[in-house]
Amino acid sequence: MIEKPIERVAKATPTGMARQIKGLSDKAVAWLFVGPTIFLLLAINIFPLIWTINLSFTNFRANRPNREVEYVGLRNYERILTDSDTWLSMQATAHFLFWTLLLQVLIGFALAWLINRKFRGNDVWTTIIVLPMMLSPAVVGNFWTFLYQPQIGLFNYVVSFFTGVDPSSFDMLGSVDLAPWSIIIVDTWMWTPFVMLICLAGLRSIPDYIYEAAEIDRASKWRQFWTITVPMVLPFLMLAVLFRGIENFKMFDLVVQLTGGGPGSVTEMASINLKREAFEKWRTGYASAFAIILFVTVFGLASIYVKALNKVKER
Amino acid sequence: MQNISKSFGSQSAVESMSLTIKDSSFVVLLGPTGAGKTTTLRLIAGLEKPDSGKVTIYGRDVTHETPAQRDVAMVFQQYSLYPHLSVRQNLAFPLKSPVLKTPKAQIEKKVDAVAEVLHISHKLDNKATELSGGEMQRVSIGRALVRDPAIYLMDEPLSSLDAKLRADLRLELKRLQSELGATVLYVTHDQIEAMTLATEVGVLNGGELVQFGTPREIYESPSSLYVATRLGLPRINTLPADLFPAAPSGARTLGLRPEHIAISEGTAADGQAARVTRVERLGDQTRLHLKLTGHKVITLADAHSTVKVGDALTIQLKDPLYFDRDGARVERGNK
Numbered sequence A: 001m002i003e004k005p006i007e008r009v010a011k012a013t014p015t016g017m018a019r020q021i022k023g024l025s026d027k028a029v030a031w032l033f034v035g036p037t038i039f040l041l042l043a044i045n046i047f048p049l050i051w052t053i054n055l056s057f058t059n060f061r062a063n064r065p066n067r068e069v070e071y072v073g074l075r076n077y078e079r080i081l082t083d084s085d086t087w088l089s090m091q092a093t094a095h096f097l098f099w100t101l102l103l104q105v106l107i108g109f110a111l112a113w114l115i116n117r118k119f120r121g122n123d124v125w126t127t128i129i130v131l132p133m134m135l136s137p138a139v140v141g142n143f144w145t146f147l148y149q150p151q152i153g154l155f156n157y158v159v160s161f162f163t164g165v166d167p168s169s170f171d172m173l174g175s176v177d178l179a180p181w182s183i184i185i186v187d188t189w190m191w192t193p194f195v196m197l198i199c200l201a202g203l204r205s206i207p208d209y210i211y212e213a214a215e216i217d218r219a220s221k222w223r224q225f226w227t228i229t230v231p232m233v234l235p236f237l238m239l240a241v242l243f244r245g246i247e248n249f250k251m252f253d254l255v256v257q258l259t260g261g262g263p264g265s266v267t268e269m270a271s272i273n274l275k276r277e278a279f280e281k282w283r284t285g286y287a288s289a290f291a292i293i294l295f296v297t298v299f300g301l302a303s304i305y306v307k308a309l310n311k312v313k314e315r
Numbered sequence B: 001m002q003n004i005s006k007s008f009g010s011q012s013a014v015e016s017m018s019l020t021i022k023d024s025s026f027v028v029l030l031g032p033t034g035a036g037k038t039t040t041l042r043l044i045a046g047l048e049k050p051d052s053g054k055v056t057i058y059g060r061d062v063t064h065e066t067p068a069q070r071d072v073a074m075v076f077q078q079y080s081l082y083p084h085l086s087v088r089q090n091l092a093f094p095l096k097s098p099v100l101k102t103p104k105a106q107i108e109k110k111v112d113a114v115a116e117v118l119h120i121s122h123k124l125d126n127k128a129t130e131l132s133g134g135e136m137q138r139v140s141i142g143r144a145l146v147r148d149p150a151i152y153l154m155d156e157p158l159s160s161l162d163a164k165l166r167a168d169l170r171l172e173l174k175r176l177q178s179e180l181g182a183t184v185l186y187v188t189h190d191q192i193e194a195m196t197l198a199t200e201v202g203v204l205n206g207g208e209l210v211q212f213g214t215p216r217e218i219y220e221s222p223s224s225l226y227v228a229t230r231l232g233l234p235r236i237n238t239l240p241a242d243l244f245p246a247a248p249s250g251a252r253t254l255g256l257r258p259e260h261i262a263i264s265e266g267t268a269a270d271g272q273a274a275r276v277t278r279v280e281r282l283g284d285q286t287r288l289h290l291k292l293t294g295h296k297v298i299t300l301a302d303a304h305s306t307v308k309v310g311d312a313l314t315i316q317l318k319d320p321l322y323f324d325r326d327g328a329r330v331e332r333g334n335k
Helices: A005-012 A015-022 A026-055 A075-082 A084-116 A122-134 A137-147 A154-163 A179-204 A208-216 A221-249 A253-258 A270-279 A284-314 B037-045 B087-096 B104-117 B133-145 B163-180 B191-197 B215-220 B225-230
Strands: B002-008 B011-017 B026-030 B052-054 B072-075 B151-155 B184-188 B200-205 B208-213 B237-240 B253-256 B261-265 B272-281 B286-292 B295-301 B312-317 B321-323
Touching: A026 A284, A075 A284, A084 A122, A084 A179, A084 A221, A084 A270, A122 A179, A137 A154, A137 A179, A137 A253, A179 A221, A179 A253, A208 A221, A208 B072, A221 A284, A253 A270, A270 A284, B011 B037, B011 B052, B011 B208, B026 B037, B026 B191, B037 B072, B037 B151, B037 B184, B072 B133, B087 B104, B087 B133, B104 B133, B133 B151, B133 B163, B163 B191, B184 B191, B191 B215, B200 B215, B200 B225, B208 B215, B208 B225, B225 B253, B225 B321, B237 B295, B261 B295, B286 B312
Parallel strands: B026 B184, B026 B200, B072 B151, B151 B184
Antiparallel strands: B002 B011, B002 B052, B200 B208, B237 B253, B253 B321, B261 B312, B272 B286, B272 B312, B286 B295
């Protein structure tokens, strides 16, 4: 009888290994491939999450690992939700979220719209505009502290150039009123390009012939903008808002670099507050509960938002 | 339009074309891909600016006007519906133009009426992207029909549809046009569309209008060999003129449509002998592929013809067309 190729392969395989492989079903092989990934996911994401939930019901302190751990039930949650500091930090986060999203959407969309008009060198401009996004947040935070410096900072100088106010008369990072805005400005400077890129993708996805048809249908440029451009870019814009919203909810790096939560605690957003509780006060159980609350908040808001996004897409 | 020229870079798309479209006529521009049909349409619509020449509508010079000012409606080849709007909103879009100030009730009435005509009433509340190709194109045509423009411009509106739908919509379009008394400029590469729809056909070649006339005129007395080959199925046969006697002087090419060929079985005294090489039975007609002293000739025979491959036939001519060496028509005046 003539040997089939598969039989030849089987013969050429060392017997020990062949016996091992032959015993495996397709399903087993599949698990073999997926297994390591699932293990890593469980070890790095799922287990810590469950462990955090567990810790949130205790008075555990990570700097005293040998102390006996007591279960305190919902006490941590109760204390967090009745603590005025928590609400202040939540307010600071909301303020920051609202303004960064608003500014980034408006400026990002406007920039995308300008870049999308086909002019010479628009690729170069895109690259220049996108530059801030490529920098590390630590670097950005660091050099903006210099720009904000009242005596030598370029930012104060530019503001005084346009308004005539004495540059050393105000301190962006040191003033209770201005400090939240100093962070909003830096975040907007850094992340508007991201919103612009996504809007640009949206604008580029609108085919020219739609505008030609509208032109023939005697729609003014203004009407074309509101009835064609905006509705067709909206899903992209909402996606950008989702990304930026989730990112900024956990805003940490820029704040640490610029104000460290101060002056006082006006820029102490939820994530900064959380870090203080966890790694300065070492109230691990309390911080765990706070982390869970934040997680549920982001998750809930994002789910509602994604539902809205899908509705817009269907429209 | 007068002496319109347009070129893209060094590529000339339309060359000094002049064309007058009469009110309530259905003019079809026929030509192969790249003949400048679409460019001509876009020049009239105002989507392209001519390099020279001018466009007038009802005597008004519109050369430098925007498409909106020109009062034209256009059906695009790629549907170009507004994907985020419903069918109803798509149809109402042109009516909502502030230029018109159409009252709401009237918009609804008009949209319903057009939807009725195009058989898309049941799809009015669907999203534009949830339609089949034929439905999309009907909406696209409907979007033009809701208006009452100076001229309807249609850029191969049926080319992306399947054969049956194309035939249906072709009839529908013709009926609509004659009912509304609308003026239509229609661009296509399909000769059947040109023949059936048009009151006048313009044949384009390389950006030039080579002949303009009624479909019959163009079919029966083409001005050049090029025009003759654009119309007629099966295509006109071209043979050296001296193959048959009595060619007018200067004639180089002989154009033979099936109706120019009289076939008799066996051999006859006057006429050329030919041999059947292939018989295609299409049901309603029979196509004969003949070999005539080394040249291939395709002609039609009766559906019930008994001719078989290998049969010997005699071909006689009935008022054939003659063309000179440049492809221009030579009249058979001397007879």
